Amino acid sequence: MEQSAEELNKIEKKDLFTSGHRACGGCGQALAARLVADASGENTIACVATGCLEVFSSPYPDPSWRIPFLHSLFENAAAVASGVEAAYKALNKGPVNIIAQGGDGSTADIGFQCISGMFERGHNVLYVCYDNEAYMNTGVQRSSFTPLGARTSTTPMGNKTRKKNMPLLAADHGIPYVATATVDDFRDLQRKVKTALSIEGPKYIHILAPCPLGWGHHGELSVQICRLAKDTGIFPIYEIIHGKVSNVRKIPVKVPVEEYLKLQGRFKHLFKKGQPTPEVAEIQEIANQNIERFNL
Amino acid sequence: MEKLPLGLVIDLNKVVPYKTGSWRTLMPVNIMQIPPCTHACPAGNDIRGFLRVLAEKEDYEQAWHVLARNNPLPATCGRVCPHPCEAGCNRRDFDSSVAINCSERRVGDYGLEHNLEHKKLVSGRKEKIAVVGSGPAGLSCAFHLAKRGFKVKIFEANGEPGGWMRYGIPPYRLPNYILKQEIDNILRLGIDLECNVKVGVNIPLDQLTREYNAVFLGVGAQKGLGIDVPGKDAENVYTGVDFLKQVNSGKWMEIGKDVVVIGGGNTAMDCARVTKRLGANVSVVYRRTRMEMPAITAEIDEAMEERIMFRYHTNPVKLVTDEGRVVGILSVQMELKEPDASGRARPVPISGSEAFIPADTVIMATGQAVDYDGIDVQTVDNQWMYTNEHLMTSMEGVFAGGDAVAGLETVSLAIGQGTRAASAIEDYIEGHVESSLAQPPVVYSRDLNTYYYNKQKKFNKEAVSIHTRLKNFREIYPSFDLKDIIEESKRCFSCGLCFHCGNCYMYCPDSAVKISPSTGGYEFDLDFCKGCGLCAKECPCHYIQLTLEK
Incomplete structure (x- = not known):
């Protein structure tokens, strides 16, 4: 399925994920889910793991999905998607876009072995991870994607470990396409989804999706926070095509991490009377490492 | 089953x-909301409106109609206005302001090139209105009244309409044919024009108030004031106003080799640049420094480019005469002390610093006043006309605007006052109370999310080389390319819409x-x-x- 550059860069708005869902105001994941659904089009099956997305989008009798939707357990969205793909193959039907979707908990912690298996077996499935950096659905518990310093209900003094680098782990499986994206640049996000769907084999897209409730910011700041995550170097934007890092988004003007941290309640304890504590310097160091590593 | x-x-x-x-x-x-450009524009032009039409539809005709709805003289304003709109533009905090003035000029010129006509809103009201003076205030008032269907007649004291735009502004800034076309276009709305009639002298003001339902006085400030120094009555001493009026009427002036212009306002700059084009060596003598000069900054810059000599801190104490003709001025150096009532530094003479500047002609551009000959209205400090908040003078049914009310101001301010006076006159005739609804708020750059705009270079107008432009009175900025202005219009932020x-x-x-x-x-x-x-x-x-x- 070769697509022209014009088609890839076109913005899609088909409302395949419609209004009426129960997400909080300014939810980054709801926005990301719609952008992904619209980019992938009607010929798509969504296999969604348990989590916020599944809870707020699929209550009976008025689901928000206008494409076939399959809810699975917390851990096995990738395995279910693999099964759907195998069934289509066995019935000799298709082609159809199969997208497994999950939050950061189901991707990096609970469902990791299913995803790893799916990548390893080489199913033609796109896995989309909505990264909101904690278990938001169950009450903001720490996950292995929670960044250094962030306060969650299980790390009230701030998280002591670094975030797991899932995109690189996925890429090390030797899959053909890995990309990172944020909700603020919808053109880029939709282009990556369309690019991924045009490639045969397992694909992985990692989307930073701010959670106003868990991150402690006002809903209107969701897009701005994503923008700052990119411009500080905390969340690098790149694609890994057949093991090669490419299309790295260069930072136009580098921003210190304080700007990113100050907007969010989960990092509030890092500033005592407006003055940053030593942990801020550590977070800046992470951002600097990213900038150096990906040549942002 | x-x-x-x-x-x-x-x-x-x-x-x-x-x-x-x-x-x-x-x-x-x-x-x-109101964009800051319109907020800063004394004529209240719909700047965002015409720039958006250019940017989205690339339609000059529609842009002209949007612009000319408020301002009947876009080609003129695009040339002579000191564009406070660009100083207000929110884009200044981002890269540099949109070249609104150049865009306005191009749109105005397009209207003239394609003979676009103003549209009447209503027609056939029987009330008659007299407009005294055909300067920007008078023309704007007449234009807006005629659009609303009133019968308007303009009385002009000089031979041609245009007021100070015709007789004051030299043709290298505003060519006569542009002004004439724009005025003809306004008159085509059905406005009568009678030239060579000076109200108060040839026809009494009382007669107008009796015959017409309302009168608008847009007489301007066309009386030149000189400074009171010995020798000021010599025959080769002119006031700036008289000098410009004669030159712009096409009269040949014998000015000699050395000319001294006294003053630092726009009239002084015009006099200096005109005499330079007539082939003289010009020096401008001013009591203070460039900082305090009331002239438009661009005017001073262009005058300096044209090799006009500026003598700051210099005050003439005496015009040295020989057989009734000035041969030079005796001047004294000044130093600046604490500010005076006008807020500018007060110059104090330094003793023993007298110097002699030779001159074949002296032009005193040191102020202008309203000619109250036969017009008996209340004044403020014996200088400008008094008007109430509806621009009505002390006489019932007589309104006023422009330089005669506001003091020495810009063409666009006069247009704005003419517009306001037209509404006030309509309200007066219809017996309405003037609407005093609150205006929408103004958008400032702190309200904008400039992340989504791209940095882009501003359109720069290019002047003819100094060597060429000093040879004649042709316009110093040649016409702009239509495509360049479309590109420029795309820089508009569209603040508030x-x-x-x-x-x-x-x-x-x-x-x-x-x-x-x-x-x-x-x-x-x-x-x-x-x-x-x-x-x-x-x-x-x-x-x-x-x-x-x-």
Whole structure:
């Protein structure tokens, strides 16, 4: 399925994920889910793991999905998607876009072995991870994607470990396409989804999706926070095509991490009377490492 | 037996979505606001309006109609206005302001090239109105009244209409044919014009107030004031006003080799640059420094480019005469002390610093006053006309505007006052009370989300080389390219009005922004909007704002 550059860069708005869902105001994941659904089009099956997305989008009798939707357990969205793909193959039907979707908990912690298996077996499935950096659905518990310093209900003094680098782990499986994206640049996000769907084999897209409730910011700041995550170097934007890092988004003007941290309640304890504590310097160091590593 | 589906099946066509709009405490609204350019424009031009038409439709004709709705003299203003709009432009805080003045000139010229005509709003009212003076204030007032259907007659003291634009502004800044075309276009609305009639001298003002329902005085400030020094009555000493009037009437002036212009205002700059083009060595003598000069900055810059000598801190004490003709001026150096009543530094002479400057002609451009000959209205400090808040003078039914009221000001301010006076006259005749509704708020750059704009270089007008332009009185800025101005119009931020960027439409996590089937614009679906404010935050031009839920 070769697509022209014009088609890839076109913005899609088909409302395949419609209004009426129960997400909080300014939810980054709801926005990301719609952008992904619209980019992938009607010929798509969504296999969604348990989590916020599944809870707020699929209550009976008025689901928000206008494409076939399959809810699975917390851990096995990738395995279910693999099964759907195998069934289509066995019935000799298709082609159809199969997208497994999950939050950061189901991707990096609970469902990791299913995803790893799916990548390893080489199913033609796109896995989309909505990264909101904690278990938001169950009450903001720490996950292995929670960044250094962030306060969650299980790390009230701030998280002591670094975030797991899932995109690189996925890429090390030797899959053909890995990309990172944020909700603020919808053109880029939709282009990556369309690019991924045009490639045969397992694909992985990692989307930073701010959670106003868990991150402690006002809903209107969701897009701005994503923008700052990119411009500080905390969340690098790149694609890994057949093991090669490419299309790295260069930072136009580098921003210190304080700007990113100050907007969010989960990092509030890092500033005592407006003055940053030593942990801020550590977070800046992470951002600097990213900038150096990906040549942002 | 009928085969039943396994489990529950939802028919998506019959789904009634859950209305999340009930969660909302804040709601988004579209609020159209005044952009700072229009706010800063004394004539109140719809700048955003015509720039958006250029940028979106690339339609010069429509842009001209948008612009000419308020301002009947766009080609003139595009040449002579010191463009306070560009100083107000929000883009200045981003890279540099939009070249509004150049765009206005190009749109105005397009209107003249294609003979576009003003449209009348209503026709056939029987009330008659007399407009005294055909300067920018008078023309603007007559234009707006004629559009509203009144019968308007303009009385002009000079041989040709245009007032100070015709007789004061030299043709290298404003060519006569441009002004004439724009005035003819205004007169085509059915306005009568009678030249060579000076109200108060040839025809008494009382007669006008009796014969007409209302009178507008736009007489300007066309009496030149000199300074009181010995020798000021010599025959080769002129006031700036008289000098410019004679030159612009086409009279040949014998000015000799050395000319001294006294003063630092726009008239002084015009006199200096005109005499330079007549072949003289010109020096401008001013008591203070360039900082305190009241002239338009661009005018001073252009005068300096044209090799005009500026003598600052210099005050003439005596004009040295020989057989009734000036041969030079005796001047003294000044130093600046604490500010005086006008806020400018007070010059004090330094003793023993007298110097002699030779001169074949001396032009004193040191002030202008209203010619009150036969016009008996109340004044402020014996200088400018008194008007109330509706621009009515002390005489019932006599309105006034322009330089005679505001002091020495710009063409655009006079146009603005003419516009206001036209509304006031209509209200006066109809017996209405002037509407005093609050204006929408102004958008400033702190309200904008400039992330979505790209940095782009400003359009720069290029002047003819100094060598060429000093040889004649032709315009020093040649016409601009239509395409360049379209590109420039795309730099407009469209502050306070939607320009269909689609951010709200794409960013709404609830898909609660829809495309309106009737207008094609964006509208909020308040059944589903949760009031998160993402659209308002990411709206580049501050058109979307949050208010309390109703």
